[in-house]
Amino acid sequence: MVDKIAFVLGSNGYVGKSLVKELISQNFFVIGIGRSPRINFWEGQILKNENFYYVSIQDGYINKLYEISKNFNIHILNTSIFFNLAWSGGLSLTGGGLEKQFENIILSCDSIKLAKRLGCKRYINLGSVQESYLDNYIKEKWKSTNKKFPSLEDYSLAKATCRDYNKLICYYEKIDYIHCNFSVFINQELNGKGYIHESLKAISKGESYKKPNSSQYYDLTLINEGCKAISLIATQGINNQDYYIGASMPYKLDEIFSIFENYKNNIEENIISNPPQDIINFFKNDLLYEKTKYKPQLNFNQFSKLFFKQ
Template identity: 25%
Template sequence: MKKVIITGANGFIGSSLTNYLSAKGIKVFAIVKNVHSNIGRLNKNKNIEIIYSGMDEILKLNELIPDRDIDVFYHFAWSGVSDSNRINYHSQTDNIKYTCHCVEASNNLGCKTFIFASSLWEYECYKTMSELEPVGLSSLYSSAKIAANFMARTLCNNLEINYMAAIITNIYGIGETSPRLINSTIRKLLNKEETQFTSSTQTYDFIYIDDAVKAFYYIGLKGVNNKSYYIGSAEPMPLKNFLNILKNCVDKEIELGIGKIAQKGIHLDYKMFDLNAVKVDTGFEPEISFETGINKTIEWLKNQKE
């Protein structure tokens, strides 16, 4: 692997992958929305070339990038992951269109492999839609991910581009600023704020950011065409187990409030995933335990607070 393109390159996962690959001597064309975008997460590295392009102009990449020997196109950019656009069908249908445009751009640039950032939410959506209960608006995001995944694969297959979907479970660690579970819980515990959870018996999995980007690297390097790869620790367990490890890393005396909220929502059976596909096909194995990753994240958040 010598050259890659990464959309959403200034995001949490995208920036970490950009920094990791560039440090390995790989040329990274880092796609960032515009000159006003925050690129503070990106290292100053001669192997990183920032390309300013919104997703609505992604088909112009062949004008912005003269190279025609790109090895991998990583597609992370997505509007409405954790903000109000998550339930906006205009934004979500645009995401589908832009994903297809990214595949077309890959073809124009002579790219050999396309990797789509898939999500557990797609599988939760399948289960939600199989039941008779009313469907919440958040399924617009999940439905768009499913459509983009299938359409991108179809286009890649017909353009003779290798296609892989990387199923993101829960990635956490240094650099994350979103209000997702791990980040928000650690912040609350550090601030001595009350936390409340369900009985937390549902199965979960987490993977530290450094391990996650290595998984993406190995998938790009050795992944099998048309395969979906599970990105997690490969050791899922009840959420309450993870929460108790997290709590003990912050303060063993803290009361988490497990069971104070009614249990609702979809529970996935992780037996549906091939947890070891990345290891079997590429040789990658996670190295950072949940406890170690949480301690690293806690120290980073403490420094941010100071």
């Protein structure tokens, strides 16, 4: 009998694919859930893995999974874990306006109720640092220091609302809720979407890229290390807790790109970031390490050095 079962909503996404592979390596039977057809996304070796099954919900109606689950050749245990990595904003993750962003809250609510019906004991939601940024402003920790709130207000508000609503629904449904958040996950292929990934890929090829105009700090972390942390939090984390996942080495965008360019061009210049203490505290992974005895090993400087040694 399979004794560890994981449902992964958003398994077709950039983080979702990596998490599925990590969970399989940890001997989970993984049921991936996504809007895309099965044949379009998954590599053959994963589709053929006896510990993986993919369910397409192209119509967006997630509750049909409960009926489909009756046909699984496994017994779904009350120790199962549900992961929600799904988020959509139309043309981009952060786009679509407030109305489009808030559609994700409905999907999240439905998935919690589904997790309960499936007999899952825990619901793990992957958020972002944007909701934490919003928290700091609401509590006026940063408002008094005249820090500018990052753009993506609709995205930040929707993510924070989703997190808080999830807590309430999980309380009503009597299912453990754990929230995870991160800054940016990268991999050796640099095939993620968005400005940072595209700029790093351009630098690696010696191509031009749009220079940054933001002073916001980012903590770039290897995606496989991030997904290992998520899997550990799922089994060892505390109910109703929020865990930051990252290397805890924040840089501004111009520093990130300069570091990468220096390694690309074999320039020996040590760029040291000097963030204020509140930023250092913001990106601390102490709670993650305290509970799991694990934290990501490579910061972005180390990643860059290894990347150009390939």
